[in-house]
Amino acid sequence: MFVTRPARRRSVTALTVMSLTATLLQSPALAATTSTPLTHQCSVLGRTSFSPITEDVQVDAPEEVAVGDTFTVRISPGVMSVDKPVWGLNYRLSIPAPAEAKLVGEPRLVSEGSGLIGGSPRVTTLPPLRQLIVDGGDRPGSFHRPRDPYGWQAQGGEFQFPAIEMTFEALRAGSLHFGYYNEILTPDFAAISYSTTGSSLLNPVVYCRGNKLATVTVSDTPAEAAPTTTTFTDGAETQVAASGGEITLPVQVTGDDGTAVTTGEVAVTLDGRPVETTALSPQGGIAAITIPIPENTTAEPVTYSLTAHYLGTDRYQESSAMHRIVVAGTSAPAPAPVEEVATTTTLAARAGDLIDNATTVAYTLQATVTAAVGTVPDGAVVKFTEHGQTLATAVVSNGVATAQVALGEDAQHRITATLQDVDLAGKRYLASSDTQVVAVPSTAVETPEVTTPILPMEETTITLSAAAETLAVGAPVPLTATVTSPQGKRAGIVVTFRDNGRNIGQATTDASGVATFAAPVTVDGRHTFHAVSADQPTDTVLLLGASSADLTLATRPKTTINNATISLTAAPQQPVAFGDTVTLTATVTPATVVNNAWVSFYEGDTLLADVQVDPATGTASLPVVATATRTLTARLNPGTNTQVSYNGADSAPVTITPTSDDYRFVIDPNDPATPGNTAGSSAEGAGQGSSDTESSSPMPVLVVLVLAILAGGLTLLPPVRQQFNLPPLPPLIPLG
Template sequence: MSFIVSSDGPPVTATLNASGQATAVVPATFSAGVHQAVAVYNGDSNYQGSSSGLAPVTVTAAATSTTVAATPNPSDPGQTVTVCAQVTATTPGAGIQTGSVVFTGAGSLTHTVALDAMGRACFDSATLVSGTISAAYSGQGCFKPSNGSVAVTVQPGSTCDITVTPPAGTVTVGQPTTLTATVTCNGVPVPNAVVTFHSNGAPIGFAITNASGVATGTATFTTPGTNIVTATVIAAGAPCPCTNVTSGPVTVTVQQASTCSIVLSPPSGTVTVGQPTTLTATVTCNGLPVPNATVTFNSNGAPIGSATTNASGQATGTVTFTTPGANSVTATVTAAGTSCFCTSVTSAPVTVTVQPSGTGTLKALPACYTLVFPPLPWAFARATLTATGAAPGATITFHSGGANGPVLCTAVADTNGNATCVANLTVVQIASGYTATTPVPGGFLTSSSTLTPCIIS
């Protein structure tokens, strides 16, 4: 017995059973729809052949299922992901599907891919975004359409961030300033990152981040006024791409450097080796007193004493000179709690003549003068000058004003150490007082006294 179904395929042959019936299975190659079938009996030695009338045969399309997978999933930004849809016939349907699959998804994703010999459609993409990818199989021939989907996750990219903290307090040209920058990767501190600080585009310092991601460095500004400060990561061992990441700018106002000054006042009176002498120095910052500053006094480069400034900026200390003759004395600020950069500022030198120590004390006595009539330019007045305490036989020189003033007269000390001489005085010299000097080993003894008009009773 043969069965012929339309013209879709070859005849199907079946054997009659004892009851004269034949059963055949229609091949899966028939397309879906209604087909006309006829049975043809070829006859045998006992029976003639015959055929049936047309009988409708309905072939129903098989249901399908579509499954979708993405690999890898989740993925990183820019990473290539393979998306595949597998179309499978649902039992009792069977066979390999043909046709195509349309993929759609977030980020305007649209891809149409033909099924391969295994009923699979795939595409690769490095631009996926998080969301759902849908796959629609349109159906073909004996297979019905079906849909599937997969949720894909694209993890957020690593974000490196660096922030500069504005410096606290006043920033001054030439003075060390502390700068701080914080480096994070997705909000997590980045340790051991090398950070360079810049001012107006020029590097001014660098530092390395600690375990908290904080880099603290010391920088010195050279330009007063507005400085634009940034921090840049130049090396980092973090999973974040931190290298060359730069902070937002921070405006730092830099003050002009303050001027610190220290002035040493010459000591008053006679300075003698081994005897206490008072020295005074005044420290100011931009003309204002600097209190609580430590001042060291030096003689010929060697320290001889120290003192602390009072509220008026004055440091007064007692020192003892050990070397007779000319001593070059300076005062240096060794510590100061002020915004002024006073430390190591040194005064101008002051020459102090130190008298050697000796037996006795030279003393100039007050003298009076009388006017000369008629007055002469070189002898406006005349005075008797006297000094005591000199070594007997020593020469005493009397000077107008100080020890380096013009010589008025000289005398030799008597056995009691007294010396007297008469001096002619100009109109200027009567107002200058006088000084007596006498040489001793290592220098001179000096003593000054006054000149006043003689009172005649």
């Protein structure tokens, strides 16, 4: 019944069990795409085998995710080819356990498929079984398959299932597994008796499984936020008439790779005053900012400073942009008249795939805008509202503005699309709107019975060994992890290696069940290595995760030396002139201690400076100034490096003595050239100097004596004593 053929994307009828590494969602695009070639073995209820079938299954997912991140996975089935009519077509997905990753919102069918007739597409979620079922509905309530066709049907030739998109929140580190397989009914196989019901199963179920696996680990380390750039797409300045009014400016946020950022909000301030905070549009990463500009009643233009600040997310860093708004003065010439162009807006709403029992239905709102003259330029803004509340804002591109919204199920919604007034390309395009009533259907359905194949579980063990008994900083140590099970060595198992509890890398086992990894050694001390693996399914069993015993190694102990020495020299050689700079050079030996060694320079007990030794020369230098006789020493401080631990040592002292002829501001009474000296070089000069000294030296003494006598006499006067509250003097001659 199945026909293999050269594949555009190869035919798909398989169970493809995949473990997907997930990163932050960049809606609507996903970060990475993989297309996995698979070979499948098909059977009827597990009893009969049929020819292998090859396929490519496309999986869109991020490359890495951290605990707490939200991420999206999209699985796109390929093309299947059949040569006879089949029915009951469906495919199933196994999803992570709720403790590993929480399903955010409802799964979404993001393509319509092809070649399928019959029921409407639906998605059924079975949380206890960790499964999703995508089918055409109309499934019977019993496990027995009726002979009459039901659900999705294919009359022969090619068909393709619709793609599904799911959003999860990662809750803990480990491996997230996503499985996929098909189920097909056909009357072309022999009848098989099903003993538990006592009846004949005339329409066998064909299950097809894949035999290739992939597993990735969810990191417990948050991803570093990427830089962003915020830009006003209309340039750095906007001219406004004196009358003011509302203007709309588009703001775009891009990542460091130039791609549009479509999540987060932009906060806008005008001269420091908050204006509004607007979410970025999922289409193009643009926020349409509406700013009220007051009227300018003065004669001179008024300039406002507008700031758009992207608030950032866990994935993207904050960024800002500035824009000037210049409002013309009343005395300025009136701006040239702008041609006004009438527009027409037409709203259409298209429902997405219904999700069983969901409270909302995804709709695509599309506003088509036309102009009476020409076309509406790209960059115009359309707002979608319901009862005055904004549902979404979109930017016009090629005459169309599109937004994704969620509307409550089983209700009537009155949606209005309004093109905002905008000045673009030298013309003013006038506002226009259109209103449509959208009837959203109910999503309530009955949950069908499902039989899920369960894989048997098998224990595994991990043995960890190292290629060395001791470690050295800077020299990676090869680690070997061997994974075995009761069935022998296991290939394709992803092993995570840890050092002192920290993940340091991963490796996958080869055909011999061996995974090797070169563990880096960056610090001294004990290193406890450990190897773990997560649960990994095969086509026949579920291999349970395992953990190795701890392997503890240590770095080699350092050598301790006590023969480190230090010597000190000064250049230039003595003597030196007053004020000259002298360079002190301390030389440290042996060479094994110079790496990371420090020398302290002292003058007596006073520390002048600490200088690190140059490992290339083994020396440390310090410049000093010869201002007086100075005795200097150098001390090697004890320490340790990657090679040795070493002792401290002191150098012999070095003395710097400047020549006396170069001292400044020192008076020598025997040197007639010394500034300030009054001694003469001749006898006449000496005699004159002596005469001056003798004649002038009594004068200060006489002046002080006269002043003291006057002050004492004043204190004898009665008015002076009364002024300073002194008692009256007794009479010199006793009276009576």
